Amino acid sequence: MAGTTSSPDALNKDRRVRHGERPGLRRTGRVLPALRFTVLVVGALLALVPFYYMIIGALQKERDTSVLGLLPLQRNLTLDNFAGVNESIDLLRSLLNSLIMTAGVVGCTLVFGLLVGYALSVLSFRGQGLVFALVLLVQAIPFQLLMIPLYVMVVRYFNLADNYLGMILPFAVNSVAVLIFRQYFLQIPRDVFDAARIDGASELRILRSIAVPLVRPAVLTAMLVTFIGPWNEFLWPFLVTKDATMQPLAVSLANFSQANSTFQANPMGAVLAGACVLAVPAVVLFLLFQRHFTSANLGSAIKG
Amino acid sequence: MRRGARMTALAATAAVVLPLAACGSGDDGGSGDSGGDLASGPIDIWYSTNEQEIAWGEQVVEAWNADHPDEQVTAQAIPAGSSSEDVIAASITAGNTPCLVFNTAPAAVPAFQKQGGLVNLSTTFDDAEDYITGRSGSAADGFRSADGDLYQIPWKTNPFMLYYNKDVFAAAGLDAEDPQLETYDDVLAAAQAIKDAGAADFAIYPPATADYTNVNFDFYPFFLANSGGTQFIEDGKATFTSDEGLETLEFWQTLYAEGFSSAEAYSGDMWAGPFADGVAAMGVAGPWGKAQFDGKVNYGVVPLPTAAGTAADETSTFADSKNIGLYSSCKNQQTAWDFLKFATNDENDLALLEVTGQFPTRTDVPELAADFLVDNAFFEPFAAAVPLAVDVPTVDGLAEKMQVFRDAWSDAVQSGSGDLEATFGEAATTIDGLSS
Amino acid sequence: MTTLHDEDVRSPARATATRGPRQGRPDPRGRRLQRWLGEHPLGLLLSTPYAAFVVVVFLVPFGFGVWMSFHDFFFTAPGVQVPHPFVGLENFRQVLADPVVRQAFGNLLVFGLINIPLTVVLGLLLSSGLDAVVHWKGFFRVSYYIPYVTASVATLAVWIFMFNGGGVVNKLLGGLAPEPTWLANPSLIMPLIAVYVTWKNLGFYVLLYLAALQNVPKELHEAAEMDGAGTWRRFRTVTLPAVRPVTSLVVLLCIITTGQIFTEPYLLTGGGPNGASMTPALLMYQKGIQQGQPDIAAAIGLILVIAVMAVSLASRRLTERKG
Secondary structure (H helix, E strand, C coil), rough: CCCCCCCHHHHHHHHHHHHHCCCCCCHHHHHHHHHHHHHHHHHHHHHHHHHHHHHHHHHHHCCCCCCHCCCCCCHHHHHHHHHHHHHHHHHHHHHHHHHHHHHHHHHHHHHHHHHHHHHHHHCCCHHHHHHHHHHHHHHHHHHHHHHHHHHHHHHHHCCCCCCHHEEEEEEECCCHHHHHHHHHHCCCCCHHHHHHHHHHHHHHHHHHHHHHHHCHHHHHHHHHHHHEEEEHHHHHHHCCCCCHCCCHHHHHHHHHHCCCCCHCCCCHHHHHHHHHHHHHHHHHHHHHHHCCCCCCCCCHHHHH | CCHHHHHHHHHHHHHHHHHHHHHHCCCCCCCCCCCCCCCCCEEEEEEEECHHHHHHHHHHHHHHHCCCCCCCCEEEEEEEHHHHHHHHHHHHHHHHCCCCEECCHHHHHHHHHCCCCCCCCHHHCCCHHHHHHHHHHHHHHHHHHCCCCCCCEEEEEECEEEEEEEHHHHHHHCCCCCCCEEEEHHHHHHHHHHHHHHHCCCEECCCCCCCHHHHCCCHHHHHHCCCCCCCCCCCCCCCCCCCCHHHHHHHHHHHHHHCCCCCCCCCCCCCHHHHHHHHEEEEEECCCCHHHHHHCEEEEEEEEEEECCCCCCCCCCCCCCEEEEECCCCCHHHHHHHHHHHHHHHHHHHHHHHHCCCCCCCCCHHHHEEEEEECCCHHHHHHHHHHHHEEECCCCCCHHHHEEEEEHHHHHHHHCCCHHHHHHHHHHHHHHHHHH | HHHCCCCCCCCCCCCCCCCCCCCCCCCCCHHHHHHHHHCCCCCHHHHHHHHHHHHHHHHHHHHHEEEEECCCCCCCCCCCCCCEEECHHHHHHHHCCCHHHHHHHHHHHHHHHHHHHHHCCCCHHHHHHHHHHHCHHHHHHHHHHHHHHHCCCHHHHHHHHHHCCCCCCCHHHHHHHHCCCCHHHHCCHHHHHHHHHHHHHHHHHHHHHHHHHHCCHHHHHHHHCCCCCHCCCHHHHHHHHEEEEEEEEEHHHHHHHHHHCCCCHHHHHHCCCCCCCCCHHHHHHHHHCCCCCHHHHHHHHHHHHHHHHHHHHHHHHHHCCCC
C-alpha cells in the first residue's frame, strides 16, 4: 500500500500543499515559474487568435482580409451580419434543436456510459474483455463506412427520419466518455470498494453511494467531451432531417454558407456570425463548469 | 482476459453479425410497389434552399393546392450543392424520396437510374415524349439515358458567361465598356495588365478544390466554347485530348503558372465569392450572377473566350442545367406528372425567369419572355445562349470519370507545370477503360 | 488473481488487490454458475444497454459493410432486385493496387507521426504548467479548450483566411513564405492539417492530463523533494510514471482520430493537391457516396479498421510494457 501515510501531520500537509503551494518553490527561484508562465501565455494566444478572428470577422461591415482588419475599428463594426443570418435561418429554433439533440446524447452517455465504465473497471464478470474490446473497436470504425446502412436502418426500419431520436441514435453513448469513466474509476484505490464489500454492502449500493459521488470530475469531463460531438455534428443530422424546423444549427449554418450567404452584404461575415452563435453556448458551458475540475480528496476516503 | 481471448471475442462477434447482415441485405423486398396503375393523391416535392427559388416554388405550390384539394403538394427545401446528390442517393436507398425533386443534377441521373430510383417518363406516361420534346426541343435529346428514354425532364438552364469587373479593368488601363476578351491571348494579356497594375489579386478564381463538380466551373465551359459544344465524353470516349481540349488545358495551365489564378480553397463561397468580393477581376457564372453581384461589383458580361476567337452567336457554353426527376418511391405518380406539367407550363416558366433570373429550358424563350427581356436587357445575351448551352453527358459512372479528370487537373494544370499531353492522355485512357 | 484487470497499469498510488473472503452460495450448481458469470454478474447487467447500442448502431452496419466488401454491390431502391455476386478478394485486390489508396494511407502515416508526439508533448507541457501555476488558471484552461469547442466549419474558415497566399501568416513570414503557398503545396498540406488537428484537440488532452496530475498524491512529490530531486528529475520519476495510463489513453485516442480524418481535407482541399491530402475516410466518402461504389469503399474501410486496431494494440503494448 505505497503512498498513503496515516499520520495526522501528513494529512495537514496534504491540505496545505493542495492549495497551490509547492514545496521547494523558494529553492528553484524565479526562472522556472516565469518560463512556465510565458509558455502558457503563448499557448493561450495561439489558441485564442482564430477564435478572436472569428468574432472580428463576424462584426465586420465589409470583408477585410488585411492584418489591419484584425483590429476592432469603429468604422467597420456592425451587428448586421447577425441580423442577416437570423433572417435566413431561424437561429433560436436551430439552437433549440441542437440543444435537444445534444442533451439527449449527453443524458444517455452519462447514464449508460457511467454504468459500463464502472463495470469495466471495478467489477469483474464474464465477457468483460469483450465489452472493452467493443469500446475500442467502435471508435476505430470510420463513420463513412456505417453511414448508408445506418441511414437505411434508421429511416426505413425504425422510421425515425425528421425525428430527434433519429438524430440522437448513432451518438447515443459516447465511447470516449466510457473510457474516461473507466480511467477515473481505475484511479480510485480498490480499498475503497473492498472496504464497503467487507461491510456487507451490495454491489448496487456501492455503485450508488460510493462510486457515483466520487467520480464527479469525470462526469463533468465526460459531459463536456460528449457535448461537443453532437453539438457541432453536421453530416448525420443533415442526412436524417429535411424539415428545416428540425435541423440543428450546425446543419442550417452549413446550408446557409453553401446556398444563401452570397445574398448577404458580407457573406463571410454572416457565416462567421452564425459560427459565433454556434460556439457561444459551448464556451459558456465550459466557463461555468471548468472550476469544478478538481479531484475529490481521495486520501481521506480511504481513512474513512 | 488476455489478448488471445479478446481476439476470440471479436471473431465470435463477427461470426454472429455477418450472417445477420447478409440476411438484412438480401431482403430488398420492401414495400416497393410503384404500382401498375397510376394513382392520384397528395405528393411531396423537394426544391433548393435558394431564396428566390423558394419564392417561386411557394407561389406555384399555392396555386396548385388551391385548385386541387385532393392532391395537395407539400414542399421541403434541400440545399442544392453537390451534397444534395448524396442526400438523394441515400434517400433512394432508404425509400423515402419525395415524388419530385426539382434541382436534380443531370450528372447524377445515371447513378440514380442504376439504383432504380427514377421513373421512366417515356414509358410510364403516354404524353411524356410529346410534352418534353415539345417544350425543350433538341435539348431534351441531350438528357436521354443510354436506353434512349427520358428519366428526367429538362427544367432550367443557366448558360455560363464571363463576368468582368469594370472598375478593375479601368484601373488596369483596359477598356471597361468593350474589353477585348475574345481569344485566350486577349484574356492572358488582360490578366497581365491587371497584375501589373495591382488592380485585383487574381484575374479569375474558380473553385480550386479537388471536388469533381468543380470541373464544371473551370475546364468544361471553356472547353465547350472552344470545341463547338463537344461533350466531355462522346461515344464512350473521353474528348479532352483533342487539339481544342489541349488548347483549353494549356490556357488554364498558363493562368496558374503566371499566378493569375490560385489553387487554394477560397475562404468563403468558392463559386461566387471571389468575384463578388473583388478578389478576382473576372468570374464565370450564369444569369444568377446578377442577384449575387448587384451592389457589390460593377460588372459587365461577355461570351466565353476561345483559342482563336468565335462569334458570340456561335459560342457554346455550359448549361448548368437542373432537371426534375420523378422518383420511384412515389405512390401517386399521376398527380406528380400532372404537377410537373403544371410547374413547367408557360405561366410558371415565365415566372421562373422573372423571379429567379434563371432560364426555363424551352425552345421559345425569346418569344415567351419578350417583354421581360426588353425591360431587363441584362438577360438578353443569356437568352441567346440558351440554345447553345450544353450539359454533361448522361453516362454511367460520370462522377468517377470526372474525378479522374480532376485529379489530373490538380496534378498538371493547377501546379502550373506538367506534361499536359502525357497526364491527360493517361487520364483519358483510364476513363475509357472505366466505360467498358 | 490480477489477470481480470490486465489493462490497468498500477500506479504507485493504487492498492494491490485485496479482497475479502469469497461469498459463495451454498449449493454446488449455483456456485458453478456464479463462478462462470464472474465475481460480479451485475457487470453484465450494467453493460447491456451499451452493448445493445453498439450492436445496433455499429456492428450491424459494420457487418453489412464487411459483407459488401466481398461482393459486387451498390445501393438500390427498395424492391429493386439486382444480383450481388460474391467476388471474394477482388475488391481488396483492386483497392490495394490503387496508388491513390496507398497515398491516402501514407498521408495518414505522415499525419500520425506529427500529430501524436506533438499532442503528447504539448499536452504534458501545458498541463504541468497549468497544474503548477497559481494565477490565471481558469483563463488558461478556457483558452486551450476554445478551439476544441468551436465547429470545424468556422475554425477551418479562419485557418484558410490566415494561411492564404496573401494572408497574415505569409505576410509575417515575408521571404520565408513557402512556394507554392501552404494550401496548394503537396509537401506542406498534410503537416499543416496535422498541426491544425493537434491545435484543435489539444484542449481536451490538456484537461485529461490536468485531472490526472491533480490526482498524483503530493506525498510522492514531497518524498522525492526530500531525497534532493530537482524539478526535472521529479517530473521524470514521479509525474511521468503517474500519468502513464493517461498517456496511453491519449496516444490511443490520437491513433483513432488519425484514422478518421475526413472533415479537414474535405473542407480545405477536397483531397488535393494531387492527392496529397487524401485520407481513407475521404476516399470512402468519394467512392461510396459520390461515385456509387460502396463495395470498394467498404473494402477500404475494412483495411482502415484493421490498420487502426493493429496500431492501437501495438501502441498499448509499448506504452504499458515499461511499467
